[in-house]
Amino acid sequence: MTNFRKDTILFEIKKHLQKFKLSDGIFCDGIDVSTTQKLASAFQLPKREVEVVALENEIIPRRYLRNIGTIGIKGQTKLLKSKVAVVGLGGLGGAAIELLARLGVGQIIVIDGDVFEESNLNRQLLATEENIGEEKTLSAVRRVTKINSSVEVYPYQVMADEGEFKEILKGTDVIVDALDTFSARSALQRAAKNLNVPLVHGAIAGFVGEVSTIFPEDPGLDSVFSSSQKVERGAETSLGTPTATPIMVAALQVQEVVKVLLKIGKPLRNRLLFLDCETSSIEIIEL
Amino acid sequence: MMKIELRFYATLVKYAEKNEIPQFSFVEIEEGATIASLLNKFNILEKHVHIAMVNGRSVESNQGLQDGDRVALFPPVGGG
Numbered sequence: 001m002t003n004f005r006k007d008t009i010l011f012e013i014k015k016h017l018q019k020f021k022l023s024d025g026i027f028c029d030g031i032d033v034s035t036t037q038k039l040a041s042a043f044q045l046p047k048r049e050v051e052v053v054a055l056e057n058e059i060i061p062r063r064y065l066r067n068i069g070t071i072g073i074k075g076q077t078k079l080l081k082s083k084v085a086v087v088g089l090g091g092l093g094g095a096a097i098e099l100l101a102r103l104g105v106g107q108i109i110v111i112d113g114d115v116f117e118e119s120n121l122n123r124q125l126l127a128t129e130e131n132i133g134e135e136k137t138l139s140a141v142r143r144v145t146k147i148n149s150s151v152e153v154y155p156y157q158v159m160a161d162e163g164e165f166k167e168i169l170k171g172t173d174v175i176v177d178a179l180d181t182f183s184a185r186s187a188l189q190r191a192a193k194n195l196n197v198p199l200v201h202g203a204i205a206g207f208v209g210e211v212s213t214i215f216p217e218d219p220g221l222d223s224v225f226s227s228s229q230k231v232e233r234g235a236e237t238s239l240g241t242p243t244a245t246p247i248m249v250a251a252l253q254v255q256e257v258v259k260v261l262l263k264i265g266k267p268l269r270n271r272l273l274f275l276d277c278e279t280s281s282i283e284i285i286e287l
Numbered sequence: 288m289m290k291i292e293l294r295f296y297a298t299l300v301k302y303a304e305k306n307e308i309p310q311f312s313f314v315e316i317e318e319g320a321t322i323a324s325l326l327n328k329f330n331i332l333e334k335h336v337h338i339a340m341v342n343g344r345s346v347e348s349n350q351g352l353q354d355g356d357r358v359a360l361f362p363p364v365g366g367g
Contacts, residue, residue: 090367180367205364208297234337235298236366246367272338272345274361276296279310283296283359286344 001049009053012039020062023069030060036150047150048080048106055080063148064104075262076104080150082261085109085172087165087188089136091246092202092253093178094126097140099254101147105261108144108151109172112136113159123243159184165191174257177201178250181232189220198260198267202253206239207278209249212287213256213267219287221272245277288315289354293325298362302331316352323348325358337363 013031016038020030031054040047051061055077060068064076071079084105086093089112100108114136120127126139137155144153156168165188169175175192177199179185185201192199192214199214201221214220252273259265274283294311295303303310306329316325322339326332326348338345338361341352352358 088367092367178367180365182363182365185365202367203364204366205362206297208364210364231363232365234363234365236364238298241366274296281294281296283294283340283361284343285338285340285359285361 001053005043006053006056009039009043009045009050010057012042013050013054013057013059017059018062020060020065022065028060028068029058030054030062030065032062036061046152048104048152051104051150052077052080052106061104061150067103071258071262071264075264078262079104079258080106082173083107083109083171084174084176084257084261085111085169086140086176086178087111087160087169088178088180088184089114089124089126089140090120090178090180091123091204091241092250093176094124094136094140094143095247095250096176096178096254097144097153098125098147099251100257101144101151103254103258104148104150105257106151107154109154109156109168110137110140111156111158111160111165111168112140113157123241123246125247162187162191166194169195169197172197174260175199176253176257178253180236182234183232186222189214189222192216193220200253200256200260202249203234204241204245204249205234205236206242207245208235208239208274208276209245209252210272210274211249211252211256211268212272213260213269215269218270221287248275248277289318289320289352289356290315291325291352291355292357294357294359296359296361297364299331299335299360302329302335302360305330320352321348322346322350322352322358325352331360335362336360 016035039050116127137157141153196216201212259267272285340359
């Protein structure tokens, strides 16, 4: 976008300025959702680009007001300019896209070849009684757009193999592993490494779950997956996947995504966080 | 004899029950014990243990154990 165009958009944004109160009592300039929509339509731009112009001029879209105290205006701008892929739209993936959309991650790729069935209703936020039998990616697009229409969603209704992962995931900033078989997770990890993209792994069974962040140069979870490659699934085959566990693990995964995108905190690199909600234990395992 | 802390997670809790010890407990083992001999002592099938952790670090089954070590055993977890 040229500076002239940015100035023109900013001029229009300034006509709709409102004063919002930040958490610490300081007032800031901001715009609301309807202004973003109006200007995006007038300038024929994606809404997130209007929001980016606003943020670059320290004007905060009200919808992100409660993010700013922690991640700052620069952090919010970076999130809006980022592209994150969520691979698998089950318990983990459905919760992850909900959080990524509310955070304001500008572009989300969603990949799953499945349709909803009744056994998904206990935990998968995208599953409802009305959409049993429907393609998961379709519900994902609908849900993200309902939450935050500034986010662009790119759906891929496919059970992808390693080659397809490499094609689809080109240009992403972070990939979320929300799959449910060891072979698919392993293929995704190889694709992420090949594409030079960080991967946030998450898995659940019963009241336990695990999270780890793998940068392309890290050894990754090959050693963890390899001993399981004779079996496709883990403890979840006997313990099932009850309601709260995937939501907690997806939340931890999204937090890792934020840390990686904004280069803040200490991502779980070469470490596996193992969460046991039944005993209220967290083990951080050096791999 | 040495005393170590032993923790069983998720599906491996069944081995704590079979051995009539709590899920998290302190157990006595012989000097010079390894992860492999620990698993043997408690009749734990090695193929069921996905990760063995000693003092916060993932280790192989030939890892030697010391008095006061904290050992945790994890099954494979793969649900999404």
